[in-house]
Amino acid sequence: MRYPNREPIRHLLIGSPTLVQHTIHQLHNLRYAEAGLWSPEILPADAELRLTLNPGEVLRILLRYGAIADTQ
Secondary structure, three states, X not given: XXXXXXXXXXXXXXXXXXXXXXXXXXXXXXXXXXXXXXXXOEOHHHOOOOOOOOOOOEEEEEEEEEXXXXXX
């Protein structure tokens, strides 16, 4: 199998800091993504994004590369 056209995919987790951290560790335990690859918390005051975060929520981002397998 070859993956000639890998492209980036961004995963966003938005929620309470405790639940976001818990989810990151769950994904790590499932061997989907190393916990250390996630961005630090992005708080609404620091973000230059047009996202609406509720009070008490944080944003964390993971960038991975993937492709659909070419089976030919």
